[in-house]
Amino acid sequence: MFRQIRLHEDDSDFQRVIWRKDPSEIISDYKLTKVTYGTAAAPFLAIRALRQLVHDEGHSFPLGAKAVARHSYVDDILCGAANVIDAMDVKRQLIELLVRGGFPLSKWASNEPSLCSDDENPSKIFSDSExxxxxxxxxxxxxxxxxxxxxxxxxxxxxxxxxxxxxxxxxxxxxxxxxxxxxxxxxxxxxxxxxxxxxxxxxxxxxxxxxxxxxxxxxxxxxxxxxxxWVGTKEANVSFISLHGFCDASERAYAAAVYLRVAGEGEDGYVSLLAAKTKIAPLKLVSVPHLELCAAVLLTRFLVKIVEGLQFVSVPVFCWIDSAVSLAWIRGHPSRWKTFVAHRIAENQTSLPGAQMSYVNTKLNPADAATGGISPDELMDSSLWWSGPPWLAGWEEGWSCGKPESSGAEDSEMRMAVNHSATSLHNSGDVFQRFSSYLRLLNVMSLCLRWLHNFRDKNHKRSGFVSPEERAQAAG
Incomplete structure (x- = not known):
């Protein structure tokens, strides 16, 4: 891919090489006129060239431009359509757009046989067995x-x-x-x-x-x-789409798993695993409720990326957690809790303000499998992991997973309230309003009392810096 991108003539001077085939020959000076593989800027330049192609020619090939802009990763483009006719249009526009920019497709494949017709170049099509x-x-x-x-x-x-x-x-x-x-x-x-x-x-x-x-x-x-x-989002009878995220934590790791639920009018839904993410628990000792809260933050960040990537802005989002303590923290105002909890609660509540966090039983939480590890055989047979809990396929009225039993442990993170009371000073005049600090007031009062002492007892006059005893007398 890099070798298909030509450099500007002024920039090719920065890619000079000297070369000779034999030591007896004279050294020749060459300029590389295309992007060179191995340089730090090569991946950026390649992707930037595709973005510029979309900017320059995208108006003529809107479907192809969308595929390049949203469904490309370096030199791989994965795109599709809801039906064969639309897929034909995407394929045609994509090929024409890339050829216009000097990026001919090397190979491509489709799950629809009609898109791999006999008149195509066989060298550019993956065989059925590949x-x-x-x-x-x-x-x-x-x-x-x-x-x-x-x-x-x-x-x-x-x-x-x-x-x-x-x-x-x-x-x-x-x-x-x-x-x-x-x-x-x-x-x-x-x-x-x-x-x-x-x-x-x-x-x-x-x-x-x-x-x-x-x-x-x-x-x-x-x-x-x-x-x-295929997860069924473009089926003709689909009327309801929702995202469901599950999170869990153990002493060793915490995880988040996101599922997509699609359903037709009056029908049960079809649930499929979209993506999951795990993190190892830190070496520093952290309580399990705190790790559960970290899992909830991980889930929130993960859902934000999925919503943006799939453009599911109007799709309802549901979050599920099996920790009663963490759920109580999340449902409370951040100002009620200590710093560690408050910061994570604030991020959780502001990143996905429309998401609903609910309780799920641990046995029905698919994210639990990703916090301790299971064998490949168990993963292969785990319908809970691949399709979520059984009740998720039904309607929302049946999504009740019981109520969490609170042990009161969440109160340990409640922020301490400090009350400050001050007594009013009567008959003090405006003396307290004339000084910027209490210490300065004490020093001035001490000097006033010193003058009075020296006036009364001229044989034992005080001088020098104000002593602690004088300040104590002034304060009394």
């Missing part, structure tokens, strides 16, 4: 499903060290958090490695090696999980 891999996931156009990409161990690491473990964890990429209940185990193991203070190339303890090898050997099963791409 899987399109992008952004850490694999998409099967034939099945129209997503699956995970797992980097299999190379087998070269004979010794398990912190360096090799970190290297393999870094290759686990799950951008939408679908595999979060499994991958959170890797993050917990990595935190335990840091706590053990073992060197980067030292052999790990037997207990850590067994935990890591058990986790690594189960990763291949993640590729068997299939996630439907």
């Amino acid at each position: 899987v399109v891999a992008t952004l850490g996931v694999r998409w099967s156009p034939v099945l129209d499903t997503f699956s995970a990409r797992v980097a299999h161990p190379t087998g070269r690491e004979a010794v398990v060290t912190k360096r090799t473990v970190l290297s393999e964890i870094a290759r686990l990429f799950d951008p939408l958090g679908w595999m979060a209940p499994v991958l959170i185990v890797a993050e917990i193991i990595l935190q335990d490695l840091c706590l053990s203070k073992v060197g980067w190339d030292e052999v790990l303890s037997l207990e850590l090696i067994e935990r890591w090898q058990s986790f690594r050997s189960s990763l291949s099963k993640l590729e068997q999980i299939s996630i439907p791409r």
